[in-house]
Amino acid sequence: xxxxxxxxxxxxxxxLNVYNNTAYIPPSIxxxxxxxxxxxxxxxxTNARAMTGYTFTNSTGMTVDVCTTSCSxxxxxxxxxxxxxxxxxxxxxxxxxxxxDDIQCKVLVCPGNKLQYCSAGSRLQVYS
Numbered sequence: 001x002x003x004x005x006x007x008x009x010x011x012x013x014x015x016l017n018v019y020n021n022t023a024y025i026p027p028s029i030x031x032x033x034x035x036x037x038x039x040x041x042x043x044x045x046t047n048a049r050a051m052t053g054y055t056f057t058n059s060t061g062m063t064v065d066v067c068t069t070s071c072s073x074x075x076x077x078x079x080x081x082x083x084x085x086x087x088x089x090x091x092x093x094x095x096x097x098x099x100x101d102d103i104q105c106k107v108l109v110c111p112g113n114k115l116q117y118c119s120a121g122s123r124l125q126v127y128s
Contacts, residue, residue: 027109029102029117029125033068036079036127041105042097044082044122050097051080051090051124059085061112068127080124084108093126 031038044050054074058066062085071079071089080088100123107120119125 025115027106027115027117029105030064033064033079033127034072036068036072039078039126039128040099041102041119042080042093042124042126043100043104044124045094045097048094049088050094051078051088051092051126053088053090055086055088057086059111062087062118063110063112064116064118064125064127066112067118071127077128079127081110081119082124083121084118085111088124093124097124 029038029041042050053076054071056070062081064081067081067087067089068079070087074089076089077091078089078093080090080093082088105119105123105125106117107123108118110116110118117125
């Protein structure tokens with residue numbers, strides 16, 4: 001294991017090399033998507049949907065823009081992403097759905113754009 005151990009006196013000590021990839025761009029929650037602005041991350045209800053209206057799944061090409069564009073085209077005021085691939089369109093969100101910290105929506109990247117988050121299970125990344 002040459003290069004992995006360093007000798008200090010008579011003792012061999014494991015060594016760890018650390019590299020910084022300066023080209024890496026982490027994913028984020030886009031603050032603006034077309035005419036929509038990011039509102040908040042909501043906890044999905046357990047006994048009903050927090051957003052009712054139109055819904056669709058796109059397991060290969062979902063992005064924030066795909067969701068907001070579809071909701072806008074159908075005349076909805078709100079767009080919500082969930083579980084990385086699901087989009088919910090509605091004109092209101094249930095008052096029972098609590099807002100949670102944004103970190104809870106920073107779990108699954110969008111399959112259509114790895115630089116964007118598309119929420120998480122039981123969480124709604126909402127745009128209005």
